[in-house]
Amino acid sequence: MYTASCLCGGIQLKINTEIPHVFVCHCQQCQKAQGSAFVAIAPIETKNVEIVKGQELCSEYYATTNKKRVFCKSCGSPLFSARLDLPDLIRLRVGIINEPLKAEIASHAFTDYKAAWFEILDDHVKFKEAICE
Ligand SMILES: [Zn+2]
Ligand SMILES: [Zn+2]
Structure with missing residues (x-):
């Protein structure tokens, strides 16, 4: 799709499923990992994600013991994260999708930690904390 x-x-990558919702996380780990105010992710079942090229370029970083952040070791693009206790799910960084993404924001997480310069202007659900993406 x-x-x-x-x-x-x-x-x-090939994503073989629809992506109806995008989840935004404002925690500090996600800010640093993206070099920006937040990360925007979509949870995708691992079976629906295919790495068609560049498996050897995929590098992993563990900011916490249970979650790896996978990025390109050539250009540094963040690709997805995955929790070790949830191996059937990845959290895709939706900025790497090539086509226009027809999705709606589902929620904002860790809004207590959001960048001071960034204002959340939409009315989607906000969590002061939550599981980090
Ligand atoms: Zn790259
Ligand atoms: Zn986060």
Whole structure:
């Protein structure tokens, strides 16, 4: 249904499912991992994600012991995160999707930690804390 790639194009993914909802996380780990105010992710069943090119470029970083953040070791693009105790699910960074994404924001998490310069202007559900994406 969608294709995705990192900035250098070395890693190409195929997403074989619809993506109705995007979840936004404002926690500090996500801010640092993206170099921005928040991360926008979509949970996708692992079986619906195919790495069609560049598996060897995929690098992993564990900011917490239970969750890996996978990124391109050539260009640094964040690709997805995955919790070790939830191996059937990845959390795709939706900015790497190539096609226009027809999705709605489902919620904002960790709004207590949001960037001071960023104002949340929509009316979607807000969680002061939550499970980090
Ligand atoms: Zn890359
Ligand atoms: Zn987070």
